[in-house]
Amino acid sequence: MIMKKNFIRAKSQENKNIRIQQIMDTTDKLFYEKTYHEITLTMIAKEMNLARGGLYKYVTSKEEIFLMIYLQKQGIMLQDIVNNLSRDKINPDSLSKVISQTIYQHLDFIKYHQILNAIIETNVTVEKLAEFKxxxxxxxTSLFNILERVLQKNRIQIYDLYLTILYHCVYLYDRVAYNKNYVKAMKLANLEIENIDFVEHLSHFIHIIFFNN
Structure with a gap:
């Protein structure tokens, strides 16, 4: 009897995880078509052919969904960085290059980081935010362990460097992933849109903050 109950409970959790992933995938798709503020739970539910109330079985707010997507994308990116670093002998040039190249392959994550502090984190409960943090x-952990060893810096310093890199990525993201309004505004103002090499620019920046401090 106990085994049967455990199986039912596990099956129920598995189904819940599948549904949550579907909610995340639907929201992620909408985020490529619309702005954060345009997306609503009603819109997400409609895309999934669900009643809005059906979403509340799995999530409590739009912000909670975005935090889950952020974690998933960050986790994949960080693991890719660690995997790529493990293939090369680490030196100042390779470290900066590998990190910048890998981040460039995950620009979708930078789009989420762009709205994390100012929008998502300010509209979620303290409990959900603590869980997210x-x-x-x-x-x-894995990436920071590598950086601590290579850079000879403590965990707090490494965390500050990581955040500095992400904020600079947001700055660069605005220059490689222009939205339509930005392009129209620049043309209307008769201003030239700057073309930059994301990887080269970021690699140079990372090298400076890692080894010139």
């Missing part, structure tokens, strides 16, 4: 920090 804990999971986010755990994801960073």
């Amino acid at each position: 804990l999971k986010s920090h755990k994801q960073m």
Whole structure:
């Protein structure tokens, strides 16, 4: 009897995880078509052919969905960085290059980081935010262990460097992933849109903050 109950409970959790992933995938798709503020739970539910109330079985808010997507994308990116670093002998040039190249392959994550602090984190409960922060920090462990060893810096310093890189990525993202309004505004103002090499620019920036401080 106990085994049967455990099986039912596990099956129920598996189905819940599948549904949550579907909600995340639907929201992610909408985020490529619309702005954060345009997306609503009603819109997400409609895309999934669900009643809005059906979403509340799995999530409590739009912000919660975005935090889950952020964690998933960050986790994949960080693991890719660690995997790519493990293939090369680490030196100042290769470290900066590998990190910048890998981040460039995950620009979709930067799009989420762009709205994390100012929008998502300010509209979620303290409990959900604390849970998010804990999971986010755990994801960073493997990469931070490598950086601590190579850079001879402590965990707090490494965390500050990581955030500095991400904020600079947001700055660069605005220059490689222009939205339609930005392009129209620049043309209307008769201003030239700057073309930059994301990887080269970021690699140079990372090298400076890692080894010139």
